[in-house]
Amino acid sequence: MTASPSPTPAPALWVLLDATAAALQAVRAGQSGTAALDTVDASLRPGVRALLFQALRHLGRAQALRRALAPRQPPARVDALLCTALALAWNPEQAPYAPFTLVSQAVEAAKRSPATRAQAGFVNACLRRFLRERDALVAATDRDEVALWNHPAWWIARLRRDHPWQWQQILQANNAQAPMALRVSKSKSTPAQYCQALAAINMEAYPDGDSGVVLRRPLPVAQLPGFADGVVSVQDAAAQMAAPLLLQGLDARQPLRLLDACAAPGGKTAHLLEWAQALGAPWQVTALEMDASRAARIHDTLRRLRLQADVRVADAGVPADWWDGQLFDAILLDAPCTASGIVRRHPDVRWLRRESDIAQLAVLQARLLGALWPLLKPGGRLLYCTCSVFRAEGQEQVQAFLAHNTDARLAPSPGHLLPANPDKAGALGDNAAGEHDGFFYALLHKAA
Template sequence: MKTVKTPADTRSSSASSVPLWRLLQATASAVQAVRAGRSLTAQLQSVPQVLRPGVQALSFHALRQLGQATALRELLASKAPPPAADALLCTALALCWDEARAPYPVHTLVNQVVEAARQQRSTQVQSGFINACLRRFMREREVLVGQTSGNPQAQWNHPLWWIDRLQADHPDHWQALLKMAQTPAPMTLRVNRQHHSVQSYQDALAAQGWACKPVGADGLQLDKAVPVHQLPGFEQGHVSVQDAAAQIAAPLLLQGWDSQQPWHVLDACAAPGGKTGHILEISPQAQVLALDVDEERCARIHENLERLGVKAQVRGADASMPKTWWDGQPFDAILLDAPCTASGIVRRHPDVRWLRRPTDSAQLAQVQTQLLKTLWPLLKVGGRLLYCTCSVFKLEGDDVIQAFLQRNTDATLHPSPGHLMPGNVPRGRPVEDNQLGEHDGFYYALLEKRQV
């Protein structure tokens, strides 16, 4: 029986040797679940802990190559086999079509995929078919791969509608965006300025042999990811894991304000609480109301704030229904991190590209528009509302804000990053350039309410 170390974390004792076919079965189940509309994060929760690191690593690889794999399967078998067998076959092709980047020797992968098919009731009948397809692929690899070269979904490993939208929205950057989506995202930390300066925490990491570089006002980007429990002072709230683009929100919302004032702040869609915590690190006296429509996700907010040693009022409530939660006291500042397609974070969540549908952006833009309309009256004159999404689609960014400004003459747009392409975040003030680099894609618009 072929056994392997799980590829994601061979340092852990829980990642003991397991049959590769079991990892491949679970990975194919993850691919099948994503195709059926289930998020990879949710699917991984059902994977046994001993398999999870390896299945996550293989699933990320498979989903980043699923467009190419699907195109190859269509050449090998024009009629798709049943979903479980198709997922297993496409998983195999995704993992082995590029031999230089295959996580295991291709012959090993093929043998173990066939074994996985034989060991699973839902694919036993198709095990011979899967074997025949993969053996043919190994014989005709160069020709078959060449035949997919004109297929955009195979070339870019994204749905065609997604490719078309990026071309329309970002004609100068769409290819770079698609290429970047294929690379793992860096691990970035937010240093809690109540405990450390960025430099002192960088020194603490260096003392443990971990190299990093400053990003943004409070961030450090690690050269190599490490388990969070190994970070100095993590449990004491000295540092948090947060992408550099997401770290822009709190300092942009509060820039120029006295950090010792008890500002009345609403974080309207707060879970899991990263931006809420950052607001309170910058302005410890702020009176923050953190909302999330999901009660279970509110528990995550509580956990994160408790670890940081800061306090906010956390409520499970729908931000679009203020009658159920608002006490009538207007806010000095509102952070609206609105629901979106998450098209800016596909490096971290490669399943997103396959979960989304062409109509999702328009539907979510309606939700975003309604939230802006509902929350704007809750803001004081002279107050600020920061609208942001982790999307690079203009339908969920510029389009929403320009329409809002046309309807609300009491709203002024402050200098803001706008559509922030994945790029390098400079030190110091919030990012002002949109060059490609090492952070997630976001959209930011800072609005101020004026007297009319």
């Protein structure tokens, strides 16, 4: 009889902290959190991801504490290790391990890593002082707005201007962990049925909206019932609004031409096709993505869901390169943006963005709107959306478009959906806990 293999021992905490500090250093150097985690050993990645995301959610506080402990900035890797430990340990109620354990293991990481070994004594002195004076240090950093809200100063000021009544709620929501939300394929199941399938494997969930399900705790996609068979997809509740908003009022019996102009990774394209499949509608869906590697993800998404679309690698803003001259009945433009509405899921975004990005992206959004509007049939509709809470990428962008296009009319639309504003007109139902990301939606009708 063959002996079963012994379980792989869990990695030491100092190993995880060292890898987390390396990832944080990469993010501070301008790399996305996803790219930084891709370089981490697969056996460490789940633990490092959890620690990195928590560190990023408390980085403003950690940086203020590090400055109080060491006004002169240390080398980048040493600074990253200090900020990692301080971000994880400053609040004992939220710390993943006891603060004393985090400090001792961070010091161990400093001793063992060639990148920090020479500064191990400095790391030890700073973190031991933090343990002794934690309450006084935290109280002193409370006066620092960046430490208090864990967002860059310009981001806080922009939200205060754009949303004077909700800016604090938005920042608080951004610092929380987002729930895992799913979209159930309309032709294969219902939210209620899928919740029963989850209950059968002891997973708590509840229906949310027309096709949504929210898990009480996250689950690897491979363990989701029916995931491999296309029964369900991972998609936030706010993003699930796109397909029904665009399709409402269209005659499903007609052979409609639909365009998803910035389609990767394919979630909204798939949702459009699931509606067509459920209705037995003869619709043609074209999906564009200018980056070939991201376009491959659309193919992967559609393959798993057993759906078909005309996927093209092309710039939606240059129709001469891809358009066949036939007008579309409906266009979905999920435009490139700052991603300021999905900070709960991507806590690195707030530290990677610069305020100048907003104006640059607004120019790109306006270019895409201007290029795609002539491709729409009279009487057709274009749904403009961004996963942003900044008005320059939402309300102000659409107002400028309407001022320059007299054949466009703004239909009733949700407008800005804020992650902590469940009372917003047009927000999703049963949203008392703000269970969706920040988004903007504007449905534009073209005069017949």
